[in-house]
Amino acid sequence: MGSVPETRGGVPPRGVARASGPLASLPGDAPADPSTLRSHNLGIVMRMLRDHHTLTRKDIERATGMVPASVTNLVADLADRGLVRDQRAGAGEPRGRGRPRITVEQVPDRCLGLAVRIERERLTAELHSSAGLLLDSASRTVSHGWGQPGDVADEIAALIARAVLLAAEHEGVLISCTVTVPGPVGSDARIADTLEFGWGHLDLVGLVRAAGAPEAVRIEVVNDSSAAALAEHWALPRPRPGVMLYVETGAGPLLGGGIIADGRILSGGRGYGGEIGHITVDWRGRSCACGAIGCVSTYVGPDALLASARLTELAHTAGRATALDELRARLDRGEKRAVDVALRAGDILGAALRSAYDVVNPGTVVLGGYLASLRRWLEPGIHMQLAPRSERLAPVVIESGRLGRRAGLVGAARHGLQPLFDDPTIVPSLRMEAGTAPRAGAVGNRG
Ligand SMILES: [Zn+2]
Incomplete structure (x- = not known):
């Protein structure tokens, strides 16, 4: 299916709010280690672009208080990783005064997150980009509920394999697969209570890995309502x-x-x-x-x-x-x-x-x-x-x-892509990228 923008329109540059979270230029809060500081600052720029879609370098300077050389350097680093690109603003508009305005935006399909929802008799999946595009979706109904949890794990591993191929077609990387279930999920990513399916305590992530999912793709399980909450918060x-x-x-x-x-x-x-x-x-x-x-x-x-x-x-x-x-x-x-x-x-x-x-x-x-x-x-x-x-x-x-039934999938994809916005260095430079996988270990599952 085609690309469907989830959110539209930019925010006027004057409306750019100050970046949230600790800034490099603020004393006390910033990480001391230079590489951590750099990841932190790259994350700030990526989060600003997620919020505002397009920004000029000047907007970023104003909102963060960083000096022009730092902003130029950070944007160049993100561009080197294939995460952002320059856009000449005002294409098709009458020529304004002075130089054309150059804005920065996320490369729409560089980083992808797969969301999978397990329900009693259905499996639904959506592939989202970090810029909010819906790139693919799939759904399958099972007539008498799920049998063994291994059956679901196999399905999820197959969905991940398909998403990895689709990501490669887009010259992108699949960062994450976030699975939602209608029940409590512990911080160890184990499903605690599968009354809905009759499975007992379950390490679904382990089963999906055993079914062949690549280590480079971070796999997580979250409660479906929590995922929906995240999407609805973003929609406010x-x-x-x-x-x-x-x-x-x-x-x-x-x-x-x-x-x-x-x-x-x-x-x-x-x-x-x-x-x-x-x-x-x-x-x-x-x-x-x-x-x-x-x-x-x-x-x-x-x-x-x-x-x-x-x-x-x-x-x-x-x-x-x-x-x-x-x-x-x-x-x-x-x-x-x-x-x-x-x-x-x-x-x-x-x-x-x-x-x-x-x-x-x-x-x-x-x-x-x-x-x-x-x-x-x-x-x-x-x-x-x-x-x-x-x-x-x-x-x-x-x-x-505001999102209805899709909220859980939208939120799951968003949750899975969050590590990119915390530390964009999990995505390798395009020059360094040998295959399609992100840096080994960087985005692998925590457990
Ligand atoms: Zn109760």
Whole structure:
């Protein structure tokens, strides 16, 4: 399939914000080691280009406080790695005064990230470039769910092999493969709980490696809602909040959640954090599939809502999505039971969000999946619950997710490509590049 720009348009140079993160010119924060400092500064330039698409060298100087020679040198280094290129601005425009404006932009398809989503009966993959292009996508349905985890690992290894070939066609490198699963994933990248598939604890990365995936491609597994949260954070208007809470439903019976802090997934020291759907709202309440009692998912998750709205039967016969559509239709018609159910759900979800507010103090809460379509009815309860804290301390903005079902894949690709923006030297110089692989070990899996 063709290239589809995920984001469009540049930002006027005057609107260039100061680069975030510690800068070389600021005392105290910058790394002391010269090569680390260089990687750090190259990363700053790459992140600026990710945010603003095109910039002049002058824009970079102004935003970072670096001297012109340093900026020229850093851009030359990135160009040498094939990561950026010069663009003569104003092609097709009437000739302006003075010299033509030269801007710098990312080479659109030099670095690629593969995103793979595993669901109970489907595998979906998208190949993204670091500049936000969708280069390829694939989807496969399995009729009776996955058998052995090795079957999925083989599929993923085949997708990686295909992506490596596609990357080579584009004279690019595949940096990463990020797999999302609908369950908790530990910081050791092991899937902790595969109730969805019946696999038990699983080292999926190890299986994919054993199936032949090259060492040079970093492979990681992340929770699907956390990946979606990352994409939705990126989709927010700037300035984006420092901390964002995300709560959604996908295809499953429970609520998924994620926390984004400083532009990254915050999953805590052991990896299992960010599960907003399992915040307790009633310690003597209903049993949750996670093993705990009284989780917010057991009241506001899709199955719970459908049961309260007396739509369980329809969900069984026509599917959960159809039943949720029917709930929405009843809400639109103002049917009392449906409205009562949705308003109460807002109160309960608000109680959970207030707990999260007091722990991570978000600037924005994003409602994804069907929660976005119920926002009108959920929002009064959420605001009422949050008000005692948010009105006295700091306000919270409630937003709807903008990316829908694709959020998880977009976020997974973005997560996998982050190492490039932390340290662009993981990509070798074009002159040094013997094959298609990035520097050995530099982008390999941590584990
Ligand atoms: Zn739970």
